[in-house]
Amino acid sequence: MSGRIVAVVLLAGAVLVQVTILNRIPLPWGVAPDLVLVVLVGVALRLGAVCGAVGGFCSGLALDVLPPTETELGRYAVLLCLAGYLAGSLAGTDRDSPVLPFALTALAALGVGLGFTGIGLVLGESRASLAGIVQFLPVTVGYTLLISPFALFVVSRCLRRFAAQRDPLWQEGEFSLRGDRAW
Amino acid sequence: MSPLGPDGLGTVGPRAAPRSRLVLAVLLISGVVLLALDSRGAAAPVAEPARAVGSAVFTPAAGAVSFAASPLEWGVDSIRAGAQTQERVTELEQENARLEQELVDAGRDAGRMDQLTELLELTDRGGYEIVPAQAITQVSARGYVETVTLDVGERDGVGPDMTVVSPQGLVGRVTSVTAEHAEVLLLTDTTSAVGARLEGEREIGVVHGESDAGSGFTNPGLRFELLDASAPVQEGDRVLSLGSHDGAPFVPGVPIGTVAAVEDTPGELSRLAEVSPAVNLSRLDVVGVVVAEPEEDPRDAVVAEDLPADVQREVTS
Numbered sequence: 001m002s003g004r005i006v007a008v009v010l011l012a013g014a015v016l017v018q019v020t021i022l023n024r025i026p027l028p029w030g031v032a033p034d035l036v037l038v039v040l041v042g043v044a045l046r047l048g049a050v051c052g053a054v055g056g057f058c059s060g061l062a063l064d065v066l067p068p069t070e071t072e073l074g075r076y077a078v079l080l081c082l083a084g085y086l087a088g089s090l091a092g093t094d095r096d097s098p099v100l101p102f103a104l105t106a107l108a109a110l111g112v113g114l115g116f117t118g119i120g121l122v123l124g125e126s127r128a129s130l131a132g133i134v135q136f137l138p139v140t141v142g143y144t145l146l147i148s149p150f151a152l153f154v155v156s157r158c159l160r161r162f163a164a165q166r167d168p169l170w171q172e173g174e175f176s177l178r179g180d181r182a183w
Numbered sequence: 184m185s186p187l188g189p190d191g192l193g194t195v196g197p198r199a200a201p202r203s204r205l206v207l208a209v210l211l212i213s214g215v216v217l218l219a220l221d222s223r224g225a226a227a228p229v230a231e232p233a234r235a236v237g238s239a240v241f242t243p244a245a246g247a248v249s250f251a252a253s254p255l256e257w258g259v260d261s262i263r264a265g266a267q268t269q270e271r272v273t274e275l276e277q278e279n280a281r282l283e284q285e286l287v288d289a290g291r292d293a294g295r296m297d298q299l300t301e302l303l304e305l306t307d308r309g310g311y312e313i314v315p316a317q318a319i320t321q322v323s324a325r326g327y328v329e330t331v332t333l334d335v336g337e338r339d340g341v342g343p344d345m346t347v348v349s350p351q352g353l354v355g356r357v358t359s360v361t362a363e364h365a366e367v368l369l370l371t372d373t374t375s376a377v378g379a380r381l382e383g384e385r386e387i388g389v390v391h392g393e394s395d396a397g398s399g400f401t402n403p404g405l406r407f408e409l410l411d412a413s414a415p416v417q418e419g420d421r422v423l424s425l426g427s428h429d430g431a432p433f434v435p436g437v438p439i440g441t442v443a444a445v446e447d448t449p450g451e452l453s454r455l456a457e458v459s460p461a462v463n464l465s466r467l468d469v470v471g472v473v474v475a476e477p478e479e480d481p482r483d484a485v486v487a488e489d490l491p492a493d494v495q496r497e498v499t500s
Contacts, residue, residue: 019241020248026263049203057210065237067245073230074217081210089203123222 006162007043007051010155011059014039019066031136033143034109035151036063040080041087041105042155049088056084072123079115083108101152102145109144113137298469301350306471309436309481313348313471314339316365329372329392331355331467336363339472344432346424346473352438352461353377353424354470365472369464370405370439377433378425379407381442382483386414387425390439390458405440405458412454418442422458426480434473436481 014036022032036059044052060080064073087104117133221230264271299315306313316333335341337360347354347367355369368375375392388409407422420442426435440458448455 016244020245021252024245024248026260028263050206053203053207053210057214060214062237065233067234067238067241072218072221073233074214074219074221078211078214078218081207081214085203085207119218 003047003159004051006159007047007055008058010039010043010158011036011055012062014151015059015062015066018063027143029136029139031140031143033147034112034140035144035147036060037080037083037108037112038105038144038148038151039155040084041101041108042152043159044084044088045101045104046156046159047088049085052084052086052088053081054084056080056082075116075119079112079119082115083112102148105148105152106141106145109141110137113140295469298350302348302469302471305348305350305352305485306473309434309485310477310479311346311348311434311471311473312475313473314341315469315471316341316347318367318467318470319364329369329464330358331367331369333357333365333367333470333472334363335472336360336365338362340474341365341472342474346432346434346437347470348437348473349462349467349470351463352440353433354462354464354467356432357472367470370460370462371464377439378427379422379439380425381409381414381416382421382423384414386411386416388414388453390422404443405460407442407456407458409454409456412448412452414454416442416445416454416456418444423483423485426476429476434476436477436483436485438485 018032018035022035025032040052040056040059043055047055057077057080060077061074063076063080064071087108090100090104114133114137117129117137217229302313302315305311314335316335316339318331319334331354333341333347341357341360343357343360345357347357353370355367355372355375357365358368359366369392370377370390371392373392377390378387379390380387386409388407391406391408393404393406405422407416409416422439422442424433424435424437424439427433438461440460442456443459444457446455446457
């Protein structure tokens with residue numbers, strides 16, 4: 001099975017879990033972990049920048065479309081697209097570090113949170129405020145980091161197991177390097 | 184290093200970058216355009232069907248998850264509630280204590296109202312005008328003077344030498360008043376003497392208090408000394424107050440007690456009878472201070488139970 005197909009399945013599952021479960025669990029402080037982002041980072045680290053960008057855009061668009069329709073179409077799409085691209089392009093630099101996925105996840109969560117509020121500020125949304133960032137962003141990043149070991153483990157196992165070692169796609173050059181990460 | 188391909192490392196480089204950047208640029212631009220349009224409400228033709236599809240996907244999925252996860256959600260709820268449970272318990276305990284207190288108060292109020300009603304009945308029959316009062320202490324200052332303190336005083340029109348009655352009968356008389364309190368000397372105090380008469384008779388006498396100084400209230404009793412040594416008196420006869428000059432310190436017609444035993448005193452100038460008080464003096468609650476005596480002696484009207492008070496009053500007068 002192609003790594004891309006596995007990535008699509010993983011991201012779709014993450015989106016569904018995110019909107020149907022995580023966003024509805026009444027956790028303290030009223031925010032939820034960003035599972036989609038973690039899975040996206042994991043996928044991008046394995047499959048590269050293009051997959052990260054496309055996967056981020058599509059899953060973000062799905063998040064925008066699915067209820068609760070609190071965001072404009074494209075808001076998450078832009079943010080997750082950037083996050084996936086950056087994670088995918090950073091992947092090759094230090095691939096043996098076991099901390100890298102988690103550091104990337106934390107950074108991505110921080111960046112997406114800031115970007116989300118930033119877009120809100122640009123669009124003149126009344127709910128977006130700096131006080132909200134200070135209050136909720138650390139909690140969101142913390143939750144996201146908390147679930148990241150499990151989510152990243154699952155992503156890595158799935159990609160390794162279902163994506164064939166000799167997947168021709170991975171030999172196009174662009175993806176070949178990221179096929180054999182330690183995790 | 185990489186087992187993936189024969190060409191391994193060398194394939195990453197300038198060749199890959201332009202393509203991925205192009206993809207990124209296209210995606211970002213379309214995303215931003217979408218964002219800009221939708222934020223102005225201009226993307227409705229795209230956004231509305233898309234959201235309808237999203238909703239159609241979401242609703243059954245969310246329903247299924249809700250169904251499957253309802254025990255889980257309940258668990259999360261309880262865990263969250265756990266932190267606040269102790270606080271909540273304390274809050275409820277306090278509220279419970281308050282409500283119990285209110286209940287007790289309400290019961291006490293109801294009891295007091297009953298007593299007041301009875302008191303009013305008594306005073307209505309006798310034609311007395313009273314000030315209702317609460318016995319707030321029952322002090323026997325050094326254990327042998329039987330007095331109670333009432334929560335009414337000069338301010339309420341209470342003065343010395345006024346009769347104090349309870350719903351059941353005579354309690355005593357006011358000995359001293361301050362602005363807010365009045366001291367009442369009980370019937371049963373050894374220094375108390377009340378002019379009295381037998382119900383329905385013209386036999387008169389004096390009721391003395393007979394409490395045993397040493398033993399406190401253990402056997403509060405009254406001794407009725409009839410002035411006529413040959414007066415016909417027997418057990419069960421009721422004793423009423425005779426009434427003093429100008430109604431002070433005792434108004435006429437108030438029940439004092441019932442004859443419990445008659446002593447034979449041959450050769451004496453008077454007859455003696457043991458009288459048990461009509462009022463349980465050790466458990467006083469609501470009493471009335473008679474501030475104005477009746478215009479005419481009610482005679483036996485107060486103790487008449489079979490006839491309505493007004494009819495009885497007509498008969499006796």
